[in-house]
């Protein structure tokens with residue numbers, strides 16, 4: 001299905017049911033570092049949960065509301081980047097991402113999120129792409145900044161995670177930028 005090269009050594013592939021086992025293993029191995037920022041990890045306890053997530057993503061894709069990709073590096077799954085449901089009324093979408101510990105800090109997420117943002121703004125014709133990061137998540141904010149997203153402001157107590165509520169910095173990029 002859909003795949004997008006991330007030269008020189010990685011690629012994005014749309015997540016399919018056959019990827020459930022390796023994706024779940026990666027999520028499980030990174031549980032402790034994902035939990036502070038990604039609430040879905042606390043409802044992901046088996047391959048079946050991951051398969052359900054992938055199936056929902058494929059339905060989302062089939063209905064034209066965006067999709068979720070795995071990030072593969074040299075044929076090993078390293079993380080994920082994806083779209084929340086597209087708001088077609090406003091031609092707007094929010095994207096999210098994560099990467100496993102052993103692949104962190106190599107610019108993989110920056111390249112993956114750049115490819116997805118370009119796809120949204122150029123190929124899908126969206127007007128606005130948004131990234132929300134916790135105020136404490138400096139690495140994620142750096143990704144948004146490196147992609148040329150503009151910092152708009154902070155939503156207080158906007159995301160519930162295991163240890164409480166996160167203040168979220170909103171970044172956006174418009175098609176004209």
Ligand SMILES: CC(C)(COP(=O)(O)OP(=O)(O)OC[C@H]1O[C@@H](n2cnc3c(N)ncnc32)[C@H](O)[C@@H]1OP(=O)(O)O)[C@@H](O)C(=O)NCCC(=O)NCCS
Nearest residue numbers: 037097098099104105106107108109110133138139140142
């Ligand atoms: C946020 C995350 C996706 C970044 O992945 P990554 O592989 O480090 O991303 P990149 O290598 O493309 O870029 C990271 C940038 O953040 C910087 N960075 C990394 N860790 C940092 C830290 N602890 N403090 C400050 N900056 C940091 C890097 O230096 C780099 O910026 P630079 O190029 O200006 O130096 C990764 O840390 C992650 O998966 N975290 C857990 C899940 C998560 O937070 N997802 C995002 C939710 S909004």
